Amino acid sequence: MRLQLCLSAVLIPCALASQTPAAVQRAANSITPEGVRHHIGVLADDSMLGRATPSPQLEQTARYVAEQFRRFGLKPAGDTGYLQRYTVTQRVVDTQASVIRIAGAAPATLKPGSDVYVLRFTPLPTRELSGPVVLFTGTPDSANPLAGADVKGAWAAIIATAMPQGIQINPEWVMAVLRAGAIGWMVISNRPDAQWQNRLARTTAPTRTLEGVPSDTELAAGAFEIRDATAAVTLGIDPPALRARTGGWTARRLPATISYLVKERELARASAPNVIGVLEGSDPTLKSEYVFFTGHMDHIGTPGAGEGCVAKGADSICNGADDDASGTTAVLEAAEAFARLAPHPRRSLAFMTVSGEERGLWGSQFFSEHPTVPLANVVADLNSDMVGRNWKDTIVAIGKEHSNLGATLNRVAAAHPELRMTPIDDIWPQERFYFRSDHYNFARKGVPILFFFNGTHADYHQVGDSPDKIDAEKESRIVKLLFYLGLEVANAAERPKWNPESYKQIVTGGN
Ligand SMILES: [Zn+2]
Known part of the structure; x- marks a missing residue:
C-alpha cells in the first residue's frame, strides 16, 4: 500500500515530498543547545518577573516571540499581525x-x-x-x-x-x-x-x-x-x-x-496575547491543513500576581524556566528549523505561544473558540509544556494511546537513534495531565494531540524553576524529535486518526 510505504520510509523521504535528506538534516541542525539556552535565558530572566497573565512582562514576551516569528519569515496569523488578544474581566462580590x-x-x-x-x-x-x-x-x-x-x-x-x-x-x-x-x-x-x-x-x-x-x-x-x-x-x-x-x-x-x-461588580478589564505564525505548506491542496506546535508563554509571576508564587529568602520571582519557557522555546526552535527547510512540508505548520495557561488554559481556550485558521483543518497539535529538565533520554508523550500519532511518534523516534530520546506513555494517569495543558482545548474540539512533558520536580511552581537548572542539550534533542515528527505528520498522505474509543470519551462525551 502506497500510504504505508510512504509513512514508514522515515529515513528515505516520501516520494511526494521533495525535501532531500541533506536538506532535512541541515534544517534539524539549526536546533541547538545554544539556541535553547538563549531563548530560555531571555524568557525566564528575572527582568520578566515570571510572565504573569496579564502583565507588561507578558506583553514583552509576546513581542519577543513575534519578533522571532518575523525573523523566520512566518506569516502573521493572529487577529492583528501575529497577536490574538482576549479580554479578562476582574470582578468582586458587591x-x-x-x-x-x-x-x-x-x-x-x-x-x-x-x-x-x-x-x-x-x-x-x-x-x-x-x-x-x-x-x-x-x-x-x-x-x-x-x-x-x-x-x-x-x-x-x-x-x-x-x-x-x-x-x-x-x-x-x-x-x-x-x-x-x-x-x-x-x-x-x-x-x-x-x-x-x-x-x-x-x-x-x-x-x-x-x-x-x-x-x-x-x-x-x-x-x-x-x-x-x-x-x-x-x-x-x-x-x-x-x-x-x-x-x-x-x-x-x-x-x-x-x-x-x-451581585458582582466589575473592577477592571485587561487583555492578554496569544502569538501565532504560519509557515505555508508546499502542496497546493494539503497546505489548507495545519499541524500546530504550541507552548505557553506565561507563568505564575511574583507573589503579588496571586497565582501562587511564594518568595523564598530574597528570591520572589517564579521564573518558569521549565514551565514553560522551555515549551515556548521548543516552538521557536522548531519554527526556525522548518523555516530553513526547502521546500516547505506539504501541509502548513502553525506555531502558537499562548498565555493564561496557569490561570486556567485561557489563551488556548479563547483560540479554540475563536480560531484564526479553521479548526476542522487542524490535523494535530504537538504541545510542549515542561521539556527542559529531568531524565536525559526519556520524554513522556501524553495522549499516545488516543490516536495514531502515538505510533507515528514511536516510528520517528526509532528512525532517529542518534537523538537518544525514547518517548514513553503517560506514567501518571491518576494526575490527569491530559486535561491540564493547552493541547486539551484542541483535543476537546476533535484535534488529535500529543503532549510532550518531562514531569514535575521540586522546583515546580517555585522560585527555583530558573534558567540555570535547564538541561538545554536534552531539550535540543526533544525539539529535534518534534521537528522530525512534525515533518512526518505534515508530509503524510493522510491526516492523523483518533482511536474511536478515545474520540467518544474525549470529544463527543466531553461536550
Ligand atoms: Zn505551570
Whole structure:
C-alpha cells in the first residue's frame, strides 16, 4: 500500500515530498543547545518577573516571540499581525447589594463575606433564587444520590465535615441535584475559625474571568456555605448530631425557605496575547491543513500576581524556566528549523505561544473558540509544556494511546537513534495531565494531540524553576524529535486518526 510505504520510509523521504535528506538534516541542525539556552535565558530572566497573565512582562514576551516569528519569515496569523488578544474581566462580590435570607425557625439576613461563604462559579446567577430547603443526611449513596427527593426549584443542603485541608463535597451529589432542577446548594460545615475566616476572605477577593467563551450553564446555580451555629438558629436543626449519622442516606424538606441574591461588580478589564505564525505548506491542496506546535508563554509571576508564587529568602520571582519557557522555546526552535527547510512540508505548520495557561488554559481556550485558521483543518497539535529538565533520554508523550500519532511518534523516534530520546506513555494517569495543558482545548474540539512533558520536580511552581537548572542539550534533542515528527505528520498522505474509543470519551462525551 502506497500510504504505508510512504509513512514508514522515515529515513528515505516520501516520494511526494521533495525535501532531500541533506536538506532535512541541515534544517534539524539549526536546533541547538545554544539556541535553547538563549531563548530560555531571555524568557525566564528575572527582568520578566515570571510572565504573569496579564502583565507588561507578558506583553514583552509576546513581542519577543513575534519578533522571532518575523525573523523566520512566518506569516502573521493572529487577529492583528501575529497577536490574538482576549479580554479578562476582574470582578468582586458587591457585598452592599448582596444578601442571603433564610426564613425558617428564626429568620435571618446573612451577608456574603461576613456570615456566608459564597462559592463563585462562572457564571454567577444574577437573578434572585428563592425556594424551599431539602436537607440530605447520612452517607451519600452514589446509586441513589437524590435519596428519592424532589429538589426541583429547591435549595439542596448537605452537612460537611471540616478536615485540616478543608471540606469535601461529593461532586456526584452536586451534579445530581442540579440536574434534577435544584436552584442551588448549601453546605453546613464545622470549619474551625481560621479556616472559616480564610473562606470568607475568598468571598470578597476579586476573581478574573475569561470573556468570549461559552460558560458552563449547568453550574449557573447558587452555592454557599454557612456554619453549624447559623444553621442551628435559622433552620432549627442540630448539625453535630446530624453529622454523626452514618449510612441511611435520606432527604427531607425543612420548614424553611432561602432567598439568594448575589451581585458582582466589575473592577477592571485587561487583555492578554496569544502569538501565532504560519509557515505555508508546499502542496497546493494539503497546505489548507495545519499541524500546530504550541507552548505557553506565561507563568505564575511574583507573589503579588496571586497565582501562587511564594518568595523564598530574597528570591520572589517564579521564573518558569521549565514551565514553560522551555515549551515556548521548543516552538521557536522548531519554527526556525522548518523555516530553513526547502521546500516547505506539504501541509502548513502553525506555531502558537499562548498565555493564561496557569490561570486556567485561557489563551488556548479563547483560540479554540475563536480560531484564526479553521479548526476542522487542524490535523494535530504537538504541545510542549515542561521539556527542559529531568531524565536525559526519556520524554513522556501524553495522549499516545488516543490516536495514531502515538505510533507515528514511536516510528520517528526509532528512525532517529542518534537523538537518544525514547518517548514513553503517560506514567501518571491518576494526575490527569491530559486535561491540564493547552493541547486539551484542541483535543476537546476533535484535534488529535500529543503532549510532550518531562514531569514535575521540586522546583515546580517555585522560585527555583530558573534558567540555570535547564538541561538545554536534552531539550535540543526533544525539539529535534518534534521537528522530525512534525515533518512526518505534515508530509503524510493522510491526516492523523483518533482511536474511536478515545474520540467518544474525549470529544463527543466531553461536550
Ligand atoms: Zn505551570
